[in-house]
Amino acid sequence: MPQRLFVITGATGTGKTTVSQYLTKYYQIPRVITHTTRPPRVGEENGVDYYFENEVSFFTKHYIESVRYADYYYGSSREALTAAWEKCAYASIVLDTKGAVTYVQTLGAQVIPLFMTVERPASLVTRLTKRGDQREMIAQRVASAEYERDLRLPTALADQAQVIVNDDWLAAQRQLDQIMQNYGLTKSADLI
Ligand SMILES: Nc1nc2c(ncn2[C@@H]2O[C@H](COP(=O)(O)OP(=O)(O)O)[C@@H](O)[C@H]2O)c(=O)[nH]1
Numbered sequence: 001m002p003q004r005l006f007v008i009t010g011a012t013g014t015g016k017t018t019v020s021q022y023l024t025k026y027y028q029i030p031r032v033i034t035h036t037t038r039p040p041r042v043g044e045e046n047g048v049d050y051y052f053e054n055e056v057s058f059f060t061k062h063y064i065e066s067v068r069y070a071d072y073y074y075g076s077s078r079e080a081l082t083a084a085w086e087k088c089a090y091a092s093i094v095l096d097t098k099g100a101v102t103y104v105q106t107l108g109a110q111v112i113p114l115f116m117t118v119e120r121p122a123s124l125v126t127r128l129t130k131r132g133d134q135r136e137m138i139a140q141r142v143a144s145a146e147y148e149r150d151l152r153l154p155t156a157l158a159d160q161a162q163v164i165v166n167d168d169w170l171a172a173q174r175q176l177d178q179i180m181q182n183y184g185l186t187k188s189a190d191l192i
């Protein structure tokens with residue numbers, strides 16, 4: 001079976017992680033774990049949510065691509081992608097839009113880009129607050145050029161990306177189920 005990668009992208013708080021978790025839970029699609037110098041949020045675990053690095057260890061890895069986002073480094077390794085594909089022919093990865101464009105340019109048709117958005121960006125701050133993000137981290141993030149950029153679908157993805165409007169999580173799930181069905185993937189009961 002050909003190996004494919006759902007690249008889930010969009011601005012902070014639009015639901016990228018929620019979607020990747022949904023795909024793991026109901027479609028057994030593993031997520032590629034990426035590396036970051038951002039400190040862990042409450043409840044985040046090293047090796048599960050990210051490989052948490054410092055500014056020295058981050059640069060010892062081999063990345064397909066890496067970016068700076070709101071003052072921290074993020075990078076995705078070929079090893080992590082191979083590890084996910086060894087588990088399943090379909091994998092997912094959560095990336096900023098710059099990374100998503102690089103993946104489309106690097107892996108071509110293996111990539112299935114999903115662009116997450118909401119009708120009102122102001123609602124994202126409320127979501128991040130509810131998620132438990134620190135107030136200063138939210139302010140830093142929302143003030144960043146990367147946040148502004150990721151609110152919009154990049155031109156380079158316009159032809160391939162499937163846009164998921166995640167104002168209502170139930171509606172977004174229905175849209176995801178339809179997309180998965182289009183790839184011949186069937187939803188199964190949560191076995192975890
Ligand atoms: N290009 C790229 N982006 C990444 C990588 N890992 C995470 N990201 C993105 O970096 C941004 C910030 O991630 P994070 O700090 O977890 O914030 P969140 O989007 O609010 O969950 C998000 O857009 C992530 O999708 C990576 O390896 N490469």
Ligand SMILES: Nc1ncnc2c1ncn2[C@@H]1O[C@H](COP(=O)(O)OP(=O)(O)O)[C@@H](O)[C@H]1O
Pocket residue numbers: 010011012013014015016017018019127128130131166167168169170172
């Ligand atoms: N449709 C939705 N309506 C309200 N809250 C949502 C919705 N989708 C996700 N969330 C919540 O919003 C927060 C941000 O979602 P998350 O998946 O972490 O976003 P991202 O990974 O894009 O930053 C989480 O607390 C999540 O549970």
